[in-house]
Amino acid sequence: MLNILIPLLLAVSLVLGAVGAFRRIAMWRRGRPSPVNIMKGLASIPRRYLVDLHHVVERDKYIAHTHVATAGGFVASMVLAIIVHGFDLASGILGWLLLAFTAIMFVGSVLVYRRRINPPARLSKGAFQRLPKSLIAFSLGMFLTTLPAVGLMPENAGSWVFALVLVVLVAWGLSELVFGMTWGGPMKHAFAGALHLGFHRRQERFGGGRSTGLKPLDLDDRTAPLGVIKPEEFTWNQRLGFDACVQCGRCEAVCPAFAAGQPLNPKKLIQDMVAGMTTGTDAKYAGSHYPGQSGEHQIGSGGVLVARKGEALVDPDTLWSCTTCRACVEECPMMIEHVDAVVDMRRHLTLEYGDTPGKGADVLDNLIATDNPGGFSPTSRMNWAADLELPLIKDRERTEVLLWLGDGVFDMRNQRTLRALIKVLRAARVDFAVLGNDERDSGDLARRLGDEATFQSLAKRNIATLAKHQFDCIVTCDPHSFHVLKNEYGDFGGHYTVYHHSGYLDRLIGADRLSFAPAMPGTVTYHDPCYLGRYNGEYEAPRAVLKALGLNVNEMVRSGYRSRCCGGGGGAPVVDVPGKQRIPDMRMDDIRETGAEIVAVGCPQCTAMLEGVVEPRPQIKDIAELVADALTDRPDPRHKADQQEPLEVIA
Amino acid sequence: MKRHESMASGSSGLSVAVLVSTGRHSLTGRPGRADQDARAVELALNVENSHIRLFHAGEPGEECREALRGYLGMGIDSISLIEQSADADVSAALEEILRESKPGLVLTGTQAEQGEGSGLLPYMLAESLGWSLIAGLVSIESIEGNQATILQALPRGQRRRLKVRLPAIATVDESAARARQSAFGPAQRGRIDTISHDSSTDEALAGLSIKAARVRPKRLKIVKSKSARDRFKAAAAKSEGGAGQVLSEVSAQEGAEAIFKLLQDENVLSI
Ligand code: SF4
Numbered sequence: 001m002l003n004i005l006i007p008l009l010l011a012v013s014l015v016l017g018a019v020g021a022f023r024r025i026a027m028w029r030r031g032r033p034s035p036v037n038i039m040k041g042l043a044s045i046p047r048r049y050l051v052d053l054h055h056v057v058e059r060d061k062y063i064a065h066t067h068v069a070t071a072g073g074f075v076a077s078m079v080l081a082i083i084v085h086g087f088d089l090a091s092g093i094l095g096w097l098l099l100a101f102t103a104i105m106f107v108g109s110v111l112v113y114r115r116r117i118n119p120p121a122r123l124s125k126g127a128f129q130r131l132p133k134s135l136i137a138f139s140l141g142m143f144l145t146t147l148p149a150v151g152l153m154p155e156n157a158g159s160w161v162f163a164l165v166l167v168v169l170v171a172w173g174l175s176e177l178v179f180g181m182t183w184g185g186p187m188k189h190a191f192a193g194a195l196h197l198g199f200h201r202r203q204e205r206f207g208g209g210r211s212t213g214l215k216p217l218d219l220d221d222r223t224a225p226l227g228v229i230k231p232e233e234f235t236w237n238q239r240l241g242f243d244a245c246v247q248c249g250r251c252e253a254v255c256p257a258f259a260a261g262q263p264l265n266p267k268k269l270i271q272d273m274v275a276g277m278t279t280g281t282d283a284k285y286a287g288s289h290y291p292g293q294s295g296e297h298q299i300g301s302g303g304v305l306v307a308r309k310g311e312a313l314v315d316p317d318t319l320w321s322c323t324t325c326r327a328c329v330e331e332c333p334m335m336i337e338h339v340d341a342v343v344d345m346r347r348h349l350t351l352e353y354g355d356t357p358g359k360g361a362d363v364l365d366n367l368i369a370t371d372n373p374g375g376f377s378p379t380s381r382m383n384w385a386a387d388l389e390l391p392l393i394k395d396r397e398r399t400e401v402l403l404w405l406g407d408g409v410f411d412m413r414n415q416r417t418l419r420a421l422i423k424v425l426r427a428a429r430v431d432f433a434v435l436g437n438d439e440r441d442s443g444d445l446a447r448r449l450g451d452e453a454t455f456q457s458l459a460k461r462n463i464a465t466l467a468k469h470q471f472d473c474i475v476t477c478d479p480h481s482f483h484v485l486k487n488e489y490g491d492f493g494g495h496y497t498v499y500h501h502s503g504y505l506d507r508l509i510g511a512d513r514l515s516f517a518p519a520m521p522g523t524v525t526y527h528d529p530c531y532l533g534r535y536n537g538e539y540e541a542p543r544a545v546l547k548a549l550g551l552n553v554n555e556m557v558r559s560g561y562r563s564r565c566c567g568g569g570g571g572a573p574v575v576d577v578p579g580k581q582r583i584p585d586m587r588m589d590d591i592r593e594t595g596a597e598i599v600a601v602g603c604p605q606c607t608a609m610l611e612g613v614v615e616p617r618p619q620i621k622d623i624a625e626l627v628a629d630a631l632t633d634r635p636d637p638r639h640k641a642d643q644q645e646p647l648e649v650i651a
Numbered sequence: 652m653k654r655h656e657s658m659a660s661g662s663s664g665l666s667v668a669v670l671v672s673t674g675r676h677s678l679t680g681r682p683g684r685a686d687q688d689a690r691a692v693e694l695a696l697n698v699e700n701s702h703i704r705l706f707h708a709g710e711p712g713e714e715c716r717e718a719l720r721g722y723l724g725m726g727i728d729s730i731s732l733i734e735q736s737a738d739a740d741v742s743a744a745l746e747e748i749l750r751e752s753k754p755g756l757v758l759t760g761t762q763a764e765q766g767e768g769s770g771l772l773p774y775m776l777a778e779s780l781g782w783s784l785i786a787g788l789v790s791i792e793s794i795e796g797n798q799a800t801i802l803q804a805l806p807r808g809q810r811r812r813l814k815v816r817l818p819a820i821a822t823v824d825e826s827a828a829r830a831r832q833s834a835f836g837p838a839q840r841g842r843i844d845t846i847s848h849d850s851s852t853d854e855a856l857a858g859l860s861i862k863a864a865r866v867r868p869k870r871l872k873i874v875k876s877k878s879a880r881d882r883f884k885a886a887a888a889k890s891e892g893g894a895g896q897v898l899s900e901v902s903a904q905e906g907a908e909a910i911f912k913l914l915q916d917e918n919v920l921s922i
């Protein structure tokens with residue numbers, strides 16, 4: 001009986017699986033076009049799975065081993081089962097191999113089961129609690145069914161009850177693992193996830209690359225919707241990506257907004273995107289909600305994801321809570337791009353409805369009218385440096401370094417950092433110049449607030465200004481300007497060599513152009529800015545500079561690629577969505593844990609956010625300030641300003 | 652005064668005309684919506700059941716269109732741009748347009764941000780059309796038939812509730828509700844319909860020469876601070892001054908003398 005039923009079950013599940021696959025693909029394809037190379041994409045999947053995806057999964061060793069055993073065991077068993085049982089080719093080694101792989105898979109399944117006994121809060125429950133049982137059913141059923149085939153058990157052993165039990169086990173396993181994969185069960189992550197690896201919207205992310213710049217909107221195409229409000233307005237491969245989510249909740253565990261009790265949970269957000277594409281309701285969702293929210297949500301009238309008035313799946317505050325820190329993207333084993341989705345929807349809210357909350361509207365108006373978010377006169381950009389005799393690039397034929405000052409020129413605290421940096425550059429005899437009043441905001445803030453039009457306008461004008469001058473590289477002490485100049489201006493024709501000041505100082509030290517007095521006593525920790533670290537992979541240079549100063553860095557638990565945001569990115573301080581606590585306070589707790597007296601920073605935003613934490617707390621010092629304090633070089637005597645007490649200027 | 656028909660707020664709703672000018676940013680001179688006029692549009696958008704039309708009379712050019720798009724971005728479908736020459740007195744053209752379109756209520760800012768900026772236009776229109784004029788509108792509370800209940804701004808944040816007969820022209824005060832954010836999408840899609848119209852040269856203006864105001868250089872405020880607290884205190888510090896004086900129950904003569912003396916002290920009068 002078994003030798004008829006098992007092949008039949010296999011065949012039925014494969015056919016159903018194929019039908020489901022076509023339907024699922026058709027569903028994804030209802031999104032906006034995004035050209036991909038199908039053959040190349042498919043061919044790249046195994047390598048990307050084994051290298052890139054596993055690189056992320058590996059951070060959790062338990063799950064990594066479990067996954068290898070279960071997934072590897074399943075794939076091998078399935079292929080072998082088709083040969084052994086489907087084509088009745090049990091002879092020789094094949095049957096034994098099948099036994100071995102089902103056994104491995106069984107071990108993996110038991111490990112999955114153990115993980116699910118008291119699962120951490122970040123894991124979704126619901127259908128995912130059933131999955132380990134299905135895995136056990138399949139591996140056990142297939143193992144026992146194969147015993148007669150290799151002759152370990154006589155054919156037709158046991159009673160018909162035993163045979164029936166086997167059939168049920170195998171049927172259960174196959175329905176979850178084969179056609180459940182394409183019909184929306186918990187195993188769909190394997191099907192969608194594999195294809196997502198091949199057809200990812202950011203192909204550059206694989207093979208050790210990096211792709212973090214936002215994708216430009218085509219503003220000239222009047223028919224194209226601006227941003228996303230309906231699930232069909234995502235590109236098809238973004239939809240594919242959402243569907244790949246395995247609800248592991250790693251993103252939730254690292255999200256600063258979630259931890260602060262703001263109404264954002266990246267996992268729920270991705271699941272809401274899936275709900276938008278499929279059932280239109282989050283009733284089946286069995287994970288943590290957006291903090292402060294509960295109950296069921298349906299897709300809004302007209303098929304919109306975001307509620308403007310009334311209820312829909314996602315509340316605008318959810319989107320505005322995101323600091324665009326990319327911690328979720330960094331942790332996601334399925335390579336899902338949460339930040340792209342958030343910004344896509346913000347774009348719609350800002351560009352179509354004019355619904356940027358908080359101070360957002362003021363800031364955007366200022367950027368449009370004065371090219372800086374504070375609404376200061378563009379002719380007062382250099383007031384802070386009235387005594388510094390900074391060389392202007394327009395008076396120079398060419399310069400080695402163009403120093404990009406950023407909007408920090410209007411901020412009294414950042415003026416101290418800039419002064420320190422200039423002192424260091426002069427001490428190293430760097431040939432540098434500034435744009436002066438011709439510099440504008442880089443557009444970072446406007447873009448993260450969804451105002452792509454203002455971003456593009458600023459970007460294009462900055463690129464035109466830069467094109468008029470000759471310089472070897474740009475140096476800036478603002479990681480946001482750094483990221484935008486380096487990674488986002490390229491789409492508009494601006495290609496530059498850009499250094500964050502930590503990277504440039506590291507080079508100066510390497511070239512022996514700076515010398516330092518022995519380190520001052522005191523313990524230091526270093527806070528990685530998101531836009532320097534996760535966005536640009538620069539973790540080493542700032543640490544190397546601190547080391548050169550003779551400072552020992554007491555690392556925080558959350559550091560490097562796992563650094564926690566200061567709360568200052570993505571326009572979050574501008575829209576200011578309330579939560580239970582403030583992100584910078586949480587980060588300060590991380591800093592306090594190290595016992596450091598000084599926290600070294602490399603970003604004006606981080607400085608502002610961390611200094612906003614009430615004292616007593618460790619002192620906040622920019623890397624440039626630490627370097628300037630340690631200098632033994634006598635600055636060029638021409639610049640007596642360097643020896644003066646720093647001044648601060650209110651524009 | 653001849654009553655006209657369209658202002659009744661029956662089933663068709665009240666028809667509101669908003670006269671909008673092109674704004675000029677105070678620091679950079681860039682074109683954009685004028686703040687007070689945008690507040691007027693905001694007030695109009697909040698009148699229930701209203702039918703809104705926006706008019707601008709002026710010289711059509713790229714700057715003008717860019718400024719007008721600021722209003723379209725508030726969710727307005729179209730603006731009528733009445734073409735006028737650069738040296739025109741636009742009141743005649745506006746009067747004619749308003750006579751034809753018969754709105755129940757005309758809203759506009761108190762004063763333009765550029766050009767003559769005298770703030771006289773609404774008064775001239777009210778006079779020639781024979782409609783009532785309300786200065787300093789801050790909100791429209793209700794419209795019943797031919798009567799509107801509105802709040803008017805008085806000095807020092809005081810408010811006065813008024814009932815006015817429609818049609819009427821109202822200038823909108825700076826303290827009226829802020830205009831909503833202007834969004835890029837609707838601003839690009841909205842239409843600017845040009846209406847050609849004869850221009851009558853502004854003879855009075857022709858005799859004047861206009862030059863940019865000289866900006867007095869501002870003293871930089873320099874602070875030596877060690878902590879965020881010092882910086883905050885320095886930035887938040889109020890400038891000196893404020894030696895005000897309240898005169899009450901004084902004779903007209905005494906009051907006039909006090910004002911005269913103040914103007915002398917402030918170098919406004921040099922006699
Ligand atoms: S989005 Fe990624 S990290 Fe978050 S739950 Fe889904 S798979 Fe896990």
Ligand code: SF4
Nearest residue numbers: 255322323325326328
């Ligand atoms: S980018 Fe940062 S704040 Fe935004 S959802 Fe991801 S982890 Fe949360």
